[in-house]
Amino acid sequence: MLNNITNFFNLIRGRKIKAIPSDSDLIPLGTRDSRYDGSYQPTGITVEDFVQAVGEPSVVFTEGVVDPQVQATMSPLWGTITDSSGVVYDKYRIQGVANFGGSASYALLIGVVVGSDPLLRVREDSVILAETTNVYDTVASAMARTVLVRDLISGSLISTISTFIADDNTISAPEDHWFTLVMTAGAAFEATVVIDFTIAVPQGTVIQFFN
Amino acid sequence: MKKINLQEYLLSKYGNKVKNITKKFDEQKVKYKQQGKKEA
DSSP, X not given: OGGGTTOOHHHHHTTOOOSSOOTTOEEEEEEEOTTSGGGEEEEEEEHHHHHHHHSOOOOOOEEOSSOTTEEEEEEEEEEEEEOTTOOEEEEEEEEEEEXXXXXXXXXXXXXXXXXXXXXXXXXXXXXXXXXXXXXXXXXXXXXXXXXXXXXXXXXXXXXXXEEEEEEEOSSSOTTEEEEEEEEEEEEEEEEEEEEEEEEEEETXXXXXXXX | OXXXXXXXXXXXXXXXXXXXXHHHHHHHHHHHHHHHHHTO
C-alpha cells in the first residue's frame, strides 16, 4: 500500500475519503532506517498522537486548590527554540480560564511550573473578556497593561490600571515558577480571562505543572 | 496514576515548610496588587 500511496483513485471511487478523522485512524509514516530499501521503514501513527505532536491537542483543565476561580493545565508543544549560543529550548503551553468578580484587585494563582530555574516566556495569547456590559455583549482585550472590564455596579466598561501574569521563582525554590494573574482597577469589576501563554525551558529538563 | 495537586506536591517536597511557603505567597500577592496600583 505504501508503495502506491499517491494513487487515490480507488479510495475516491469507493467514497473512502474522510472529512473528519477519528482519533484511532492511522496515518502512514516513513521512519529513517538504513537497513531498509530507500532507508525508510514503513510505520504509522494514530491521528490522536499526530495532533498531540503537531496540532491543537485536546486539553482538560484542573481547578486550582489555592485559587479555585482559575482552572488550568500545561501541555508540551512541537518544535524548539535555539539561541545564538546553541542552547536548545523545549516549549510548553499553559492554558486555562479564570472567572472572578466582587473586588477591584485580584492576584490569582494560575499554577506552579517546577523543575527548571531558567525559563523563558516566549508567547502571550491570553484574552480578557468583559461580558454583558451595558454597551456590548462581550468586549475582548489582549493581555496588556490596561484592558476593558465590566464595572460590577454600573455595568459600564472601565479600564484596568494594570493587568499582567507574574512569574515568581522566589517563593519556594528557584526551580519553582509561580504564575499569578494580577488585575487592578479603580472600582470593583468582574471579568473572564482565557489564559494562554507559552514558556520554554532548556531541552532535557523535566518540568511539571501543579495547581 | 492520579495527578497530585499543588498542595500535595508542596507537602511531599517541602514537608513542614509548606506553611512558610504559603505565607510567602500570600505576602507576594499583596505586593503584586500594590505594584498594580502604583502604575496608575
